[in-house]
Amino acid sequence: MAPEKRHKVTVVGSGNWGSAIAKIIAENTRDHPDVFEPLVQMWVFEEEFTLPPTSKHYNGSSAGPQKLTGLINHYHENVKYLPGIRLPDNLHANSSLHDAVKDSTILIFNLPHQFIARTCDDLIGRIVPYARAISCIKGVAVSADNVSLFSDVISEKLGIYCGALSGANIANEIGMEKFSETTIAYDPPSEDEESTSSSKPAGHSKLTPIPHGYPTVDAKILKTLFHRQYFHVRIVSDVAATSLAGALKNVVALAAGWVIGLGWGDNAKAAIMRVGLLEMVKFGHMFFKGHGIRTETFTEESAGVADLITSCSGGRNFRCAQMSIQRNVPIKEVERTELNGQSLQGIGTSYEINSFLKAHGKEAEFPLFTAVYEILEGKAEAKDLPDLIERDPAPKL
Numbered sequence: 001m002a003p004e005k006r007h008k009v010t011v012v013g014s015g016n017w018g019s020a021i022a023k024i025i026a027e028n029t030r031d032h033p034d035v036f037e038p039l040v041q042m043w044v045f046e047e048e049f050t051l052p053p054t055s056k057h058y059n060g061s062s063a064g065p066q067k068l069t070g071l072i073n074h075y076h077e078n079v080k081y082l083p084g085i086r087l088p089d090n091l092h093a094n095s096s097l098h099d100a101v102k103d104s105t106i107l108i109f110n111l112p113h114q115f116i117a118r119t120c121d122d123l124i125g126r127i128v129p130y131a132r133a134i135s136c137i138k139g140v141a142v143s144a145d146n147v148s149l150f151s152d153v154i155s156e157k158l159g160i161y162c163g164a165l166s167g168a169n170i171a172n173e174i175g176m177e178k179f180s181e182t183t184i185a186y187d188p189p190s191e192d193e194e195s196t197s198s199s200k201p202a203g204h205s206k207l208t209p210i211p212h213g214y215p216t217v218d219a220k221i222l223k224t225l226f227h228r229q230y231f232h233v234r235i236v237s238d239v240a241a242t243s244l245a246g247a248l249k250n251v252v253a254l255a256a257g258w259v260i261g262l263g264w265g266d267n268a269k270a271a272i273m274r275v276g277l278l279e280m281v282k283f284g285h286m287f288f289k290g291h292g293i294r295t296e297t298f299t300e301e302s303a304g305v306a307d308l309i310t311s312c313s314g315g316r317n318f319r320c321a322q323m324s325i326q327r328n329v330p331i332k333e334v335e336r337t338e339l340n341g342q343s344l345q346g347i348g349t350s351y352e353i354n355s356f357l358k359a360h361g362k363e364a365e366f367p368l369f370t371a372v373y374e375i376l377e378g379k380a381e382a383k384d385l386p387d388l389i390e391r392d393p394a395p396k397l
């Protein structure tokens with residue numbers, strides 16, 4: 001028997017990845033109107049954008065700044081952050097955060113990590129209490145001497161369960177429907193279980209049950225929402241490693257970009273990636289004990305080693321780091337001139353991880369993470385990486 005109620009889905013964020021994931025979701029809600037309301041809302045942080053003469057939509061009358069939301073809805077394309085990719089007609093760009101999430105039962109968070117806390121604060125009291133969420137964010141939240149996952153930040157601030165989606169997912173390739181895999185980690189407490197385990201969401205004592213008539217939000221529903229012929233989904237329960245790997249690989253990708261920028265070749269990059277992967281696993285086990293973290297998530301899932309490989313090949317952190325060495329300019333300058341408003345996540349994450357490691361007296365146990373921070377700070381040079389990463393013997397699992 002078909003369910004009486006359908007899930008309404010909202011994507012909070014509309015950048016490069018936000019728009020690509022919104023495209024996938026709108027394709028799937030359109031194809032599964034029995035389970036989902038076909039119309040998907042995508043919250044856009046409003047800004048003005050001027051179509052460049054290179055845009056296929058450019059004509060004399062379209063010159064001059066226009067609201068990005070209007071452009072997205074008119075051309076069915078995010079002309080700034082995912083240009084050249086047609087978005088489904090059932091995807092609606094909405095500049096009102098409160099209106100975009102109204103009555104939504106599934107919320108997908110996909111913003112650069114520095115904007116999440118503020119955006120969640122603005123959502124308090126604005127969402128249905130029985131909503132479920134997925135975080136597509138690659139970053140960690142560091143406050144004083146504490147490090148948390150954004151899935152937990154969202155859970156705590158909004159009092160709902162939040163899983164994570166992460167993988168070897170360069171947004172432009174997925175926008176063009178080139179095959180890739182992803183990992184979704186989803187492990188909510190049962191609706192009548194008190195959420196006391198630290199691998200379960202914090203911030204609320206009990207999950208608010210989804211009202212009768214809605215399909216349960218489970219692995220099957222999430223696969224229906226995200227899986228496409230060009231975007232294959234594997235569902236796991238390890239939210240901590242899935243989230244953490246996506247954040248930490250951005251730090252490793254900076255070092256990979258620097259050694260390639262120096263002209264050192266693939267062997268050097270492989271060395272950086274090997275040490276980076278070990279530090280990622282070590283960080284997870286050291287600081288997320290009790291979260292159900294598994295080494296296999298790092299070594300076997302798209303969210304782990306596969307994301308590390310793709311990020312150290314064609315990711316923005318890698319490419320900008322490479323250019324910063326080749327042009328001898330700071331990486332922030334490359335971000336500004338090359339990314340058209342997109343945001344490098346590796347720089348912020350490197351500083352955040354370093355402040356956390358410093359507070360715990362653990363910098364020496366993570367020589368690559370520490371070296372990346374020191375290079376960004378101008379206290380060391382990329383050419384010193386081979387020595388810097390051997391300050392400590394190879395990290396042990």
Ligand SMILES: NC(=O)c1ccc[n+]([C@@H]2O[C@H](COP(=O)([O-])OP(=O)(O)OC[C@H]3O[C@@H](n4cnc5c(N)ncnc54)[C@H](O)[C@@H]3O)[C@@H](O)[C@H]2O)c1
Nearest residue numbers: 014015016017018045111112115137138169170171342343
């Ligand atoms: N781009 C990719 O290929 C990719 C792939 C997988 C995961 N990710 C991760 O997904 C997350 C989102 O990345 P993205 O590529 O969609 O973003 P992006 O790098 O394209 O960043 C631009 C976005 O930030 C928004 N923004 C700017 N200022 C803001 C503010 N003050 N408040 C709220 N939003 C603001 C812009 O409106 C725009 O939507 C990141 O954590 C990233 O690491 C990115």
Ligand SMILES: O=P(O)(O)OC[C@H](O)CO
Nearest residue numbers: 167168169170315316317
């Ligand atoms: O372009 P980056 O460096 O933000 O990486 C993009 C994705 O995370 C790759 O999976």
